[in-house]
Amino acid sequence: MSSTSVMIRLISASVCAANKSGAIIREVLKTGELGIVQKGVNDPQTEADRRAQRCISATIQSRFPEINLIGEEDVAVESDDYTLVKPDEESDDVLKETCPPDLVNLKENDLTVWVDPLDGTKEFTEGFPEHVTVLIGISYNERPVGGVIHQPFYGPTGRTVWGLVGGAVKGMTPVASGDPGEKLSEGGLRIVVTRSHMSQTVRDAVDALNPKEVLHVGGSGNKILMVLEGAADAYVYASTGTKKWDTCAAEALVMAAGGKLTNVHGSHLLYNPTQIMNSKGVVVTMRGHDDLIARIPSPVKAKFC
Ligand SMILES: Nc1ncnc2c1ncn2[C@@H]1O[C@H](COP(=O)(O)O)[C@@H](OP(=O)(O)O)[C@H]1O
Numbered sequence: 001m002s003s004t005s006v007m008i009r010l011i012s013a014s015v016c017a018a019n020k021s022g023a024i025i026r027e028v029l030k031t032g033e034l035g036i037v038q039k040g041v042n043d044p045q046t047e048a049d050r051r052a053q054r055c056i057s058a059t060i061q062s063r064f065p066e067i068n069l070i071g072e073e074d075v076a077v078e079s080d081d082y083t084l085v086k087p088d089e090e091s092d093d094v095l096k097e098t099c100p101p102d103l104v105n106l107k108e109n110d111l112t113v114w115v116d117p118l119d120g121t122k123e124f125t126e127g128f129p130e131h132v133t134v135l136i137g138i139s140y141n142e143r144p145v146g147g148v149i150h151q152p153f154y155g156p157t158g159r160t161v162w163g164l165v166g167g168a169v170k171g172m173t174p175v176a177s178g179d180p181g182e183k184l185s186e187g188g189l190r191i192v193v194t195r196s197h198m199s200q201t202v203r204d205a206v207d208a209l210n211p212k213e214v215l216h217v218g219g220s221g222n223k224i225l226m227v228l229e230g231a232a233d234a235y236v237y238a239s240t241g242t243k244k245w246d247t248c249a250a251e252a253l254v255m256a257a258g259g260k261l262t263n264v265h266g267s268h269l270l271y272n273p274t275q276i277m278n279s280k281g282v283v284v285t286m287r288g289h290d291d292l293i294a295r296i297p298s299p300v301k302a303k304f305c
Pocket residue numbers: 042043072116118119120121122193194195196197217218219220239240241242243246
């Protein structure tokens with residue numbers, strides 16, 4: 001048995017599977033045969049979503065058979081999927097890292113892995129592939145402990161960002177975090193918000209913050225990375241609609257970097273496999289979180305009780 005912790009081996013496998021998924025997603029876009037099916041209103045799935053899900057499920061379930069894996073796409077893994085990532089392939093960058101002490105002894109069957117094989121599908125089908133991310137998040141006791149985010153269309157070969165709660169974020173440099181109790185500048189905020197799932201309530205919450213700039217971009221992973229990197233001050237989504245696989249990986253990275261992700265009331269999300277929907281919205285900041293939550297109007301909050 002390897003002496004390397006389960007968490008480090010799981011992140012290594014996830015990095016390999018996310019990178020391979022990125023290659024699959026780029027290949028599907030290149031062929032132009034997206035194979036779009038509608039799962040619901042404004043909720044498309046493509047061949048890239050299906051193939052990337054199979055790749056990630058096969059890689060993680062073969063190496064960690066006792067892990068509870070919850071993926072967005074309900075697709076059956078086929079025998080060829082097990083060779084997409086070679087069984088002995090690892091990420092040397094991950095294996096050389098030290099596991100944070102609190103996570104060293106976590107066991108396979110303590111963990112839940114939340115997989116969004118392609119986040120930002122709507123944008124993928126509408127000519128904005130740079131909004132797409134591959135999201136693999138890990139939770140323990142209903143809270144995020146680690147995450148991997150791959151951006152298939154970042155630069156020529158894509159970018160992979162990963163981290164463990166209690167450790168550093170790797171693959172990018174997060175913006176400096178500040179006190180959640182800090183007051184935010186009035187009229188100076190850059191808010192990132194959905195591009196394809198707008199509603200009056202979402203707009204009401206954003207307008208109340210009197211933002212300097214409102215950036216409409218696709219993908220939950222993409223928007224949270226923008227906050228993590230300092231390209232926006234907050235992601236504010238006063239709506240149901242995102243699921244636990246949309247937030248788990250990114251929340252782990254935000255926590256590792258000293259930021260905060262909550263619902264519109266300022267409460268933590270619980271990564272419980274029986275409650276997949278983020279039914280009270282999502283708010284992400286790297287500083288001034290409490291002030292931002294306080295500025296969301298009560299009638300907006302009342303819609304999510
Ligand atoms: N109102 C809604 N209905 C269905 N899905 C929603 C939704 N709002 C957000 N989502 C999901 O949350 C993710 C981010 O959405 P957005 O880009 O609008 O911020 C998308 O994930 P997927 O692309 O993985 O399906 C999208 O499906």
